[in-house]
Amino acid sequence: MDFFPSALENLIDKFATLPGIGRKTAQRLAFYVIALDEERALAFADAIREAKQDVNFCEVCLNLADSDLCSVCRDERRSKKLVCVVPDPKGVLAIERSHEFDGVYHVLHGVISPIGNVGPDDIRVKELVKRVSGGEIEEVIMATNPDTEGETTARYISRLLQPFEVKVTRLAYGIPVGGSLEFVDDATLMRALEGRLEM
Amino acid sequence: MDFFPSALENLIDKFATLPGIGRKTAQRLAFYVIALDEERALAFADAIREAKQDVNFCEVCLNLADSDLCSVCRDERRSKKLVCVVPDPKGVLAIERSHEFDGVYHVLHGVISPIGNVGPDDIRVKELVKRVSGGEIEEVIMATNPDTEGETTARYISRLLQPFEVKVTRLAYGIPVGGSLEFVDDATLMRALEGRLEM
Numbered sequence: 041m042d043f044f045p046s047a048l049e050n051l052i053d054k055f056a057t058l059p060g061i062g063r064k065t066a067q068r069l070a071f072y073v074i075a076l077d078e079e080r081a082l083a084f085a086d087a088i089r090e091a092k093q094d095v096n097f098c099e100v101c102l103n104l105a106d107s108d109l110c111s112v113c114r115d116e117r118r119s120k121k122l123v124c125v126v127p128d129p130k131g132v133l134a135i136e137r138s139h140e141f142d143g144v145y146h147v148l149h150g151v152i153s154p155i156g157n158v159g160p161d162d163i164r165v166k167e168l169v170k171r172v173s174g175g176e177i178e179e180v181i182m183a184t185n186p187d188t189e190g191e192t193t194a195r196y197i198s199r200l201l202q203p204f205e206v207k208v209t210r211l212a213y214g215i216p217v218g219g220s221l222e223f224v225d226d227a228t229l230m231r232a233l234e235g236r237l238e239m
Numbered sequence: 240m241d242f243f244p245s246a247l248e249n250l251i252d253k254f255a256t257l258p259g260i261g262r263k264t265a266q267r268l269a270f271y272v273i274a275l276d277e278e279r280a281l282a283f284a285d286a287i288r289e290a291k292q293d294v295n296f297c298e299v300c301l302n303l304a305d306s307d308l309c310s311v312c313r314d315e316r317r318s319k320k321l322v323c324v325v326p327d328p329k330g331v332l333a334i335e336r337s338h339e340f341d342g343v344y345h346v347l348h349g350v351i352s353p354i355g356n357v358g359p360d361d362i363r364v365k366e367l368v369k370r371v372s373g374g375e376i377e378e379v380i381m382a383t384n385p386d387t388e389g390e391t392t393a394r395y396i397s398r399l400l401q402p403f404e405v406k407v408t409r410l411a412y413g414i415p416v417g418g419s420l421e422f423v424d425d426a427t428l429m430r431a432l433e434g435r436l437e438m
Contacts, residue, residue, distance in 0.1 A: 044328070044332070045305035047292075050289070051286045054283045054286040054287075059268070069260075072258050073257075073290065076291070082291065085287040090250075092273055092281065095273050128270075
């Protein structure tokens, strides 16, 4: 027997399908939403509808976009010769935050993961190869995550791009700025030593 | 500059207004929702809309309801002479889970809290007094939370109901079933001793 009205139970179910949201939290969120005034609650519903309907993928880099091109690819000041390959749109955000990159992106929408049963054909590698084969791109920077799957994906793609006249690079490994040496793990320290620079 | 399409930024903002949901989590949830297939994403939007529009309050007990009366008040097998007073609709759910209560409820929608600036007029006490003054109710069980505000609310209401011929009781304090004595706090143990029963 449901003690709550079915529309409320339905909303709780919906919240509970979200990642990291358990039944209790879903209940709390649903209660919060129905306690909102009508206008704000409906604005929430519309926000979901509009985000789903208005957001699509950039034709060039597959980043999230609200028109054919994303805001980065539309920007004429960005160099189209330099492409940074990221696993997902959040990667774009991370790199943009550094304010250091003036090229464009390629969003893979995933990484190669034998355990997760994700192969090269399941992510947007073909689209990258096609872009590179156009001959305009001079450098591809691999910015996948510094874990096994990210490494595997970066290596796979770099091999795939070998036939083309393009430089393939990778984000540097090393100790994080502002960190403390004692909290840096062994693997990172090893990479930081390997990649040491002359002062 | 927003790097995400505005409709997505808007959805992230909406999620971030929910209690306990920070900016990062809101981003994660919004990304999840726009990655859902069209049908499921729109079902989510509709669930919010419908929960807000279809759910109202029971005319008698102020519990959540999808018609004039809630499912408990509609149930003819429930005794209308016994009323359990709970702070919110979640209280109804908690008591129902015990399968021990066959009376009806009164939902206060809050507790008296001098710190939170919530007075007796801000919660649904008047409605309770009006129900009791009808003369049908024989016993009112206070089931507010076992904290200072819950206690204060219970005492206030019990005084308010003194003029009427109604028994006012309170949920028993004591050690929780299945718990271990060593983890029971002093105040609870004191109450458990005070309320000890003959075997």
